[in-house]
Amino acid sequence: MSLFLEVVSVAEAVEAVRRIAPPPGCEDVPLEDALYRVLARDVLADIDIPGFDRSTVDGYAVAAAETTGASEAIPAMLQCRGRIGMGSADAGSIFPGSCRYVPTGGALPAGADAVVMIEHAEQIGDDILVHRPVAPGENVIFCGEDFGAGKVALERGRVLTPREIGVAAAVGADRVSVVKMPRIGIISTGNELVPVVETPGPGEVRDANSYLAGAFVTERGCHPVYFGIVRDDRAVLKRAVSSALDRCDAVLVSGGSSKDERDNTAAVVAELGEVLVHGIALAPGKPTIIGTARGKPVIGLPGHPASAFVVLVAVVDHLLAAMRQTAVSRRTVRARLTQNVPSTRGREDYVRVSLGNGEATPVFGKSGLLNTLVQSEGVVRIPASSEGFEVGEEVEVILW
Amino acid sequence: MSLFLEVVSVAEAVEAVRRIAPPPGCEDVPLEDALYRVLARDVLADIDIPGFDRSTVDGYAVAAAETTGASEAIPAMLQCRGRIGMGSADAGSIFPGSCRYVPTGGALPAGADAVVMIEHAEQIGDDILVHRPVAPGENVIFCGEDFGAGKVALERGRVLTPREIGVAAAVGADRVSVVKMPRIGIISTGNELVPVVETPGPGEVRDANSYLAGAFVTERGCHPVYFGIVRDDRAVLKRAVSSALDRCDAVLVSGGSSKDERDNTAAVVAELGEVLVHGIALAPGKPTIIGTARGKPVIGLPGHPASAFVVLVAVVDHLLAAMRQTAVSRRTVRARLTQNVPSTRGREDYVRVSLGNGEATPVFGKSGLLNTLVQSEGVVRIPASSEGFEVGEEVEVILW
Numbered sequence: 001m002s003l004f005l006e007v008v009s010v011a012e013a014v015e016a017v018r019r020i021a022p023p024p025g026c027e028d029v030p031l032e033d034a035l036y037r038v039l040a041r042d043v044l045a046d047i048d049i050p051g052f053d054r055s056t057v058d059g060y061a062v063a064a065a066e067t068t069g070a071s072e073a074i075p076a077m078l079q080c081r082g083r084i085g086m087g088s089a090d091a092g093s094i095f096p097g098s099c100r101y102v103p104t105g106g107a108l109p110a111g112a113d114a115v116v117m118i119e120h121a122e123q124i125g126d127d128i129l130v131h132r133p134v135a136p137g138e139n140v141i142f143c144g145e146d147f148g149a150g151k152v153a154l155e156r157g158r159v160l161t162p163r164e165i166g167v168a169a170a171v172g173a174d175r176v177s178v179v180k181m182p183r184i185g186i187i188s189t190g191n192e193l194v195p196v197v198e199t200p201g202p203g204e205v206r207d208a209n210s211y212l213a214g215a216f217v218t219e220r221g222c223h224p225v226y227f228g229i230v231r232d233d234r235a236v237l238k239r240a241v242s243s244a245l246d247r248c249d250a251v252l253v254s255g256g257s258s259k260d261e262r263d264n265t266a267a268v269v270a271e272l273g274e275v276l277v278h279g280i281a282l283a284p285g286k287p288t289i290i291g292t293a294r295g296k297p298v299i300g301l302p303g304h305p306a307s308a309f310v311v312l313v314a315v316v317d318h319l320l321a322a323m324r325q326t327a328v329s330r331r332t333v334r335a336r337l338t339q340n341v342p343s344t345r346g347r348e349d350y351v352r353v354s355l356g357n358g359e360a361t362p363v364f365g366k367s368g369l370l371n372t373l374v375q376s377e378g379v380v381r382i383p384a385s386s387e388g389f390e391v392g393e394e395v396e397v398i399l400w
Numbered sequence: 401m402s403l404f405l406e407v408v409s410v411a412e413a414v415e416a417v418r419r420i421a422p423p424p425g426c427e428d429v430p431l432e433d434a435l436y437r438v439l440a441r442d443v444l445a446d447i448d449i450p451g452f453d454r455s456t457v458d459g460y461a462v463a464a465a466e467t468t469g470a471s472e473a474i475p476a477m478l479q480c481r482g483r484i485g486m487g488s489a490d491a492g493s494i495f496p497g498s499c500r501y502v503p504t505g506g507a508l509p510a511g512a513d514a515v516v517m518i519e520h521a522e523q524i525g526d527d528i529l530v531h532r533p534v535a536p537g538e539n540v541i542f543c544g545e546d547f548g549a550g551k552v553a554l555e556r557g558r559v560l561t562p563r564e565i566g567v568a569a570a571v572g573a574d575r576v577s578v579v580k581m582p583r584i585g586i587i588s589t590g591n592e593l594v595p596v597v598e599t600p601g602p603g604e605v606r607d608a609n610s611y612l613a614g615a616f617v618t619e620r621g622c623h624p625v626y627f628g629i630v631r632d633d634r635a636v637l638k639r640a641v642s643s644a645l646d647r648c649d650a651v652l653v654s655g656g657s658s659k660d661e662r663d664n665t666a667a668v669v670a671e672l673g674e675v676l677v678h679g680i681a682l683a684p685g686k687p688t689i690i691g692t693a694r695g696k697p698v699i700g701l702p703g704h705p706a707s708a709f710v711v712l713v714a715v716v717d718h719l720l721a722a723m724r725q726t727a728v729s730r731r732t733v734r735a736r737l738t739q740n741v742p743s744t745r746g747r748e749d750y751v752r753v754s755l756g757n758g759e760a761t762p763v764f765g766k767s768g769l770l771n772t773l774v775q776s777e778g779v780v781r782i783p784a785s786s787e788g789f790e791v792g793e794e795v796e797v798i799l800w
Contacts, residue, residue: 032611056766
């Protein structure tokens with residue numbers, strides 16, 4: 001292998017991970033456990049929702065035509081034919097010249113097509129004075145208007161946020177068919193690494209990457225499986241990756257991907273399968289490996305957590321989204337740069353920035369500093385074709 | 401009680417829920433279980449991080465001064481005194497005229513203060529030709545430069561996202577002290593409600609609110625405790641709220657808050673404690689109750705899920721954030737309106753919008769339609785002092 005990396009563009013790397021993402025299975029889960037899962041099948045409304053013409057206010061169910069021209073000065077007068085109970089199976093009917101009280105969410109009686117809000121009516125004995133006209137359909141949700149029986153209420157591929165969970169409940173989906181949570185094996189490799197519970201000696205650092213990558217894949221709706229720290233030993237790493245492949249749908253190996261004699265990850269992937277990418281035109285994050293083994297993706301991340309995190313955001317996020325059969329959910333804001341941000345043409349630079357008052361300030365300090373991760377709110381991506389952005393330019397910030 | 405609501409502003413409602421938020425306890429949890437928890441105590445670095453001068457690249461550790469003026473034409477020549485192993489306890493030292501190979505993450509030898517990237521050097525036998533000068537500190541993180549021993553690495557109140565989890569691991573916090581997850585009791589009330597597994601009969605609808613509210617509080621880092629559906633019966637509701645107060649830190653009751661004879665929630669709260677707010681100048685979401693009982697917040701939400709969700713976002717979010725002792729985490733984008741959005745002065749309107757191409761389009765259809773929740777990406781808040789926004793105006797969209 002050559003000493004220098006033959007790098008591919010970030011776009012090529014993203015294409016590669018999307019191509020190798022294994023097709024997910026699906027499973028049924030109870031709706032209350034489905035938050036943030038991805039729908040594997042459309043959710044259909046089992047019946048018309050609502051199943052009846054429903055009032056959206058407290059007021060009087062009327063035939064709208066009978067309120068035409070009503071005003072404070074000349075109200076329409078209707079005889080009130082009692083109240084409709086919530087959940088009542090029979091809302092009765094109204095005949096010309098009459099109305100019925102209906103609470104919010106109650107069913108309209110036959111003959112009614114609108115509801116006069118209680119604030120716009122006055123009760124005088126059995127009579128109701130209507131002070132404002134209502135249009136047909138006003139303050140009413142008609143039967144099936146929200147979701148029609150058999151129609152798609154939520155499309156497959158949707159992530160189930162609280163709003164989708166509420167809609168699924170309304171249409172009777174107490175269980176939903178969702179994409180299986182990908183199991184992502186997480187391995188850290190490096191003779192310098194010690195577990196978090198230990199105090200590093202000279203030359204040693206704690207394994208932050210296992211935690212960082214584990215939390216990242218959890219946030220992205222996947223299940224992390226931890227395989228701990230592996231020394232810089234090709235045979236040992238091969239056993240660890242092999243074991244992770246047995247139990248997981250994809251494997252992330254951090255460290256061991258620099259292009260020198262410690263380049264164990266690429267060697268192991270080559271032995272177990274195929275290295276597709278070795279080096280991305282990305283800063284930080286260049287020494288990244290993309291490969292497959294036994295039909296599963298194996299990604300080699302840089303050993304430094306700050307670099308590894310950029311690769312997680314710029315590349316691995318796309319892999320996980322593809323494995324979940326959903327789009328990458330990325331929140332961005334636009335902000336003006338408070339400083340020039342130079343960049344090297346030919347590589348994509350991810351510059352950490354802090355945000356405030358609509359301004360993005362590049363975070364000072366060496367990019368290898370871990371503290372820059374928690375002092376920044378996001379990154380500005382500088383395309384490979386650009387030599388950077390100038391102070392005052394409006395840029396897109398990818399929120400971490 | 402009067403027939404009409406004496407409404408307070410949204411700001412007053414938010415102030416009220418913040419005031420009654422019970423102080424949270426704290427607990428220690430393993431770092432791997434701490435994602436999205438809120439730090440109850442600062443996390444300090446136990447030792448200097450890194451604990452040694454550390455290379456951020458593969459290259460040659462040098463005394464920067466010895467590379468001054470180096471160029472392709474006239475390289476600096478240094479004798480290479482071997483390689484430093486990763487995690488090696490002794491990185492040795494260099495003397496004038498010499499350097500040592502150091503891998504990314506490796507410790508610098510004594511006497512070195514910079515690292516020449518391998519790409520900028522050439523090995524000729526035992527000698528290294530350096531083609532570019534390096535500045536002191538270049539490609540090096542000095543001992544303690546990332547986090548100083550005993551210094552705050554993460555402040556209390558911070559939400560532990562993957563980045564914070566990674567930093568906590570790096571500074572040795574295998575357990576963290578976090579705010580206890582508030583337990584939020586969830587009750588739905590209404591004779592019209594049936595469980596999600598049942599098919600609603602005439603006049604009936606499924607209880608979507610329990611799922612919606614449960615998912616919302618889960619998303620906001622709280623633990624939902626479900627108490628099911630309660631009929632419109634004051635004594636039964638009182639028992640349910642009382643039972644929820646026994647087991648939870650706050651209670652959300654949806655339905656039963658319209659200001660008519662079904663106004664059970666306010667009556668129950670008044671019997672068990674105190675009603676502080678009964679009606680908010682908010683559309684949708686007016687029939688909202690804020691009260692306390694046994695020192696715990698009890699919130700009455702509108703029965704309609706679309707209205708309840710607005711109250712969750714506009715008001716309850718602040719309660720949950722206060723209970724977790726953190727700020728409301730709200731993502732917003734700016735977008736131009738594609739249409740006029742009229743509003744009534746004196747109340748805060750939350751208008752659902754869909755987003756695309758930097759434009760916000762009000763979602764058509766009646767606000768009582770549940771499907772508007774999943775057809776919108778967020779809401780535009782129209783302040784009580786405004787009569788609305790005009791087409792083309794740039795507005796802030798609160799992402800759901």
